[in-house]
Amino acid sequence: MIVAVDCSVFGFDGQHLKILLIKRGFEPCVEEWSLMGGFVQPDESADEAANRVLKTLTGLSGLYLEQLQTYTKVDRDPIERTVSIAFFALIDIHQYEQRLNDQFHAEWFKLDEIPDLIFDHPQMVQTARQKLRYKAALHPLLFELLPQRFTLPLLQSLFEDVYETKFDKGNFSRKIISTGMLIKQKEKDRAGSKKGRFIISWIKNITGRTFTPS
Template sequence: MQEYPGQQRILVAVDCIIFGFDGWNIKLLLVERNLEPEVGKWSLMGGFIHPSESPEDAANRVLEERTGLKNVYMEQFRVFGKPDRDPVERTLSIAYFALIDIQKYEKQLTSENHPEWFLLDEMPEMVFDHAEMVKLAKKQLRYKAALHPILFQLLPQRFTIPQLQALYEGVYQTQFDDRNFSRKLLSTGLLVKLAEKDKQSSKKGAFYYRLDPSNYEEKFEKFLNLVPNPDKFF
């Protein structure tokens, strides 16, 4: 096999950052690391790229091997390559992230590597530079949530305003004023109020809404106003 002269070996890995929404909270999926160094500590789902794989194929394979999750759309967002990031060998990591509906994928999870969901403000210590990866992935998620309809893909066909507010608060890890959030949301003209109420969260109940797809693309930019001072999150 022909080789380039004078070049040293560098390993290439993938790491999968999976955020999930359980209906009220945003969480991060972690597993217990299954090899030295730092075996048994909490880790993102990572592994090395095989010679015959693309980075995307490797990310899907690694996620399934570590957790059992299949058919998760992940977006590549950054390469992490500090020379000392892995204490064993010089390793570059191509990071992918996703935001999923936890209930939709919960039954796929296997127990082999003890996958566990953690609240974003209760994350344990992680191996290597995984905490930095998560920090930057959260910024990327917030950026996408401000410009694209990814959060609405996690909601059921009918949802309450408190449900949607909880989703936004989970992504941005901040508290929104209830009245202002509701007023801004309803002023978009993109929600259709239904006759039914959700009586589980309170005696008074909250009305259900659904998204009006007829003028969604035309008016979606109005959702950008839901996040106060968005610059501080990016």
């Protein structure tokens, strides 16, 4: 039986949460859109395979990567029996090397503009979205989508896009700051603002802190 991995790669361009899809260059289903994937090799685990695939696609290592679920329907791949271990990955979209776009015919899509996908990839994407919301409500996760240095309004707009709602500015600020995960920098980001927004960064691997936006 063939074992594959498929990755839902999320990014945030400052406006919207997006997902990275590729146009397949090989059979079956050439020229159709799909998640980026690959086969698990004899000498690697699924995590290693997913990391390898992501490195190839994005040029980045050490991305936030989480196993989602394994898809095993008998006829999910029309050619040969394949089970696919689905992952989702979070990346700082600005670190993504655009030159790789051409090589893999990759493109970022807004989540409400996703084209038809092959196989059970639509399901994978849906499950990935659900899990992202579910988990981000309890764990500091969405920071992975931002640059190391960002601003509070940007963070808020990310949360708002992920949860498709608006949050109160004051409450959001209080809550997010109370986690103790953010470090306010001296500098400001002056782009498109009179006063300028403080740059903040965050502490990875803080133990045990969880939060939910209000």
